[in-house]
Amino acid sequence: MPSNGAPIGTPTKVTQGSKTKGGIGESTLRPDGTLKVTGEFAYSSDMWHEDMLWGQILRSTVAHAEIVSIDTIEALALPGVYAVMTYDDLPTDVKNYGLEIQDTPVLAHGRVRHHGEPVAIVAADHPETARRAAAKIKVEYRDLPVITDEASATAPDAILIHENRDDHHVGHVPHPNIVHRQPIIRGDVEEAAKNADFVVRGEYTFGMQDQAFLGPESGLAVPDEDGGVHLYIATQWLHSDLRQIAPVLGLPESKVRMTLSGVGGAFGGREDLSMQIHACLLALRTGKPVKIVYNRFESFFGHVHRHPAKLYYEHGATKDGKLTHLKARIVLDGGAYASASPAVVGNAASLGAGPYVIDNVDIEAIALYTNNPPCGAMRGFGAVQACFAYEAQMDKLADKVGMDRVAFRQLNAMEQGTVMPTGQAVDSPAPVAELLRRVKAMPMPPEQQWLAAGEAADVRQLPGGLSNTTHGEGVVRGVGYAVGIKNVGFSEGFDDYSTARVRMEVVGGEPVATVHTAMAEVGQGGVTVHAQIARTELGVAQVTIKPADTQVGSAGSTSASRQTYVTGGAVRNSCELVREKVLEIGRRKFGSYHPAWATAELLLEGGKVVTDGGEVLADLVDVLEGEFVEVEAEWRHRPTEAFDLRTGQGFGHVQYTFAAHRAVVEVDTELGLVKVIELACAQDVGKALNPLSVIGQIQGGTTQGLGVAVMEEIIVDPKTAKVRNPSFTDYLIPTILDTPTIPVDVLELADDHAPYGLRGVGEAPTLSSTPAVLAAIRDATGLELNRTPVRPEHLTGTA
């Protein structure tokens, strides 16, 4: 029970049956699937408007400098250029934006704080003209020293990245270059440490991962006749964008209309604004539609990344293998602007102990302001970095105690009822030990598969692949396990609601439901699930999903594994309200014909009103003839509360989700090359609304975790804070040849607080995948490997 006395939820009652085809629990196919696979899907970068201009952004070439001057004269003189805008051209007093802290300048003012910061924007009648014009803008910089790590950020004489901070974290941070600090303190660590027979300490480094979505940032802003603007945009949360855009433009929110356009992946990278305000500013300035599309190079500067982190962990255990205590310090590099750093800190701290029973905990998590690229939301959101560290610790500690690594985890695994280090009791299934048991029980992939097809080696089965580096020489197999815990939904007291408008009427002689939400479909399959929910709840075959826009209330963000839970919950809730109204109409029209209208529990199934006994009372076509029913309603999950700033205690999270992995790798120990052979995953999803989509999410998250285990890293020069590899030539993501077999074992243990008992799926597999791969590589090589991603030089002593 949360301390505010609010009820923590009631058991789910599924009244609607499963007689309607295409309802929840079925693997209905995605409406966008075929289009995407065949290249027909229209992404935001494909948009076109007659007479449109192209926008271009000039970005800083240095990471930290004063801007001495900006000269736009030559750029403006270029034929075809319609507008060049700098900070001085911003129309209102609101010149910054930000998710939580409005510290990010729309255009740089007097100073740039990271490499690639927007300084000026151009609109021209051709993209190449816009690029050339941007190149003609002369910016004179006076270099400032760069802050790149904790030592330089918190030095007594450190330059403040943001002077005169007035955000609500500034009062409790130990240094103004720290965005937010969250301690989690429970029990007595010093006392408990005395009971530890074994203690392990480790210092871990997590590299900067990029979301690397394939559809770069893009959008089209079209000026409206009433002085407003209509923005067609690929984003994760239309209403959050709207709240940040409108004040900068000096427009009421009603005059900034937003429609979601085709989103080519997100993974957290579209939670912050990119080109939204810039396109609107140029459209309003020129009176013409303006399209902006980043190329891949610019995209690496156009969105926040996953926080790189340093993690310092100390665990203790008794000789029986029981965890005694945890001391941890997690230092996240937030880069130049706050973005989602405060919430990432909250997650890293509150989930920093992992899915284990530890009664004595002292965790501190901070995020730094530096001149490195801004970091914010990415799939796993603070829990990823922590999981990498605590899982490495679990292996070390199991070895010290002399226990099997999986058995050691199972011995300490949390379960329903376990109290988190935040004091929050886990009040739904937490099958941590069972998930580990399941991945361990899966059959092992056969040894030496490269010899399976005959006498000669099949290099595709070997590290290096077609690069032909080994035919088996130096190759050693390793196996590793990991398990993780992630929260679902927005936490720490955030009013995390969603809105759904559902309409029911007869179209063409058939009952049809229309679902309208502002949910950003970013590839997760929400539109598929909404139709399934409507079919289940309203008993219709035909469901129309309207395009997401701001003509309906907020759906919240497509992130935090929350959309099926929250917007799915809102759709379900609105459907229930519609159903009640439909039944009211039915009673009014036909109630006198059959007593069951008044006495029985009534369902909508297969286009009919039926009793819970299965007797048909009326056809929906007849009930709805000449009528329609429409409901728009907000829906909320149970409230959470903020973590105490000194102790971290509080009912902070809505729901927890768990996944476990077993990684099997082949390592070429001489060349330091890795082939991940298999990444088996077991995950509890509460209820799989669409089992095929669930598998897809788990396999995708697993692969993204593999990426940051063995290849994905944005490399920032520590001397200049400049990004060194902003391209897919040097920022590598897994290809299909790097992607292993991913057998998935899905558990469905209902969470009674959630719609249909479901659990958010998307992020948990990203957590344990990385430490499982690292553990397997350690197993193969015997090396300690305290950083990820691991590169060939780390495996060959040539770093």
Next chain:
Amino acid sequence: MDFLRPASWEEALAAKAEHPTAVPIAGGTDVMVEINFDHRRPEYLLDLNRIGDLEEWEVGEESVRLGASVPYTKIMEHLRGELPGLALASHTVASPQIRNRGGVGGNLGTASPAGDAHPALLAAGAEVEAESVRGSRLIPIDAFYTGVKRNALAPDELIRAVHIKKADGPQQYSKVGTRNAMVIAVCAFGLALHPETRTVRTGIGSAAPTPVRAKAAEEFLNAALEEGGFWDNGKIITPSVAKQFADLCAGACNPIDDVRGTASYRRHAVGVMARRTLTWTWESYRGTDGQTHQKGSVA
């Protein structure tokens, strides 16, 4: 930017003579990336795609004359027997789409130390057929690479073809990347045995400012093989000889630290690849390993 589209080779040479800064483009897999990323804004692009014979090859007595634009896919599919090292190298080039467009002429024109074809060309022995309105000449591959992304072409010259010696013995090619496909080389190594001349030749990529041969290693191995009568008796090469060869290959590197890898790793990896490819080629030469062609690389 002007786009020149000569209809014939003669027109192309004339255009290049008139506009020596013109950048030739065939598959476009290098040039278009540079233009798209705004790394390069050539005054003129010289499109060679209308010149059909650049995509043809002839197999002669001694060598293969490979048109500059023959795509890597064709090399893999049709020239495995004659040019096994280059065929293996072609397999490691990017993705199928890129291999359908890119060719060796582009690799040579760009002359990046990371070009995948270079170590195979160095090991096999090749000559670059360069031509201008002034005439045609053959540039030995050893003299072709003159610096980082620089080559021996005169400003008015175009690459018409490459003459590559047909394999007279086993050849191997290995490339280290940090991904199992579609990856730029951290470093690469090519090795060719030439039983007719009783010599070995090597090629190293991405481990020096230009693609290089490990000449000291070749000389050492040539002498060791000769001295032990290995070419005739087909004995197993001793681990100490293989190690010395590997060390000398590593020693031929002059690498840098960059985002793709450390200098120290590159030296180490070239040594490992040298030792392994020597074992593979020599085992193949001895005939004990009848199937050296690993499955994944069979087109």
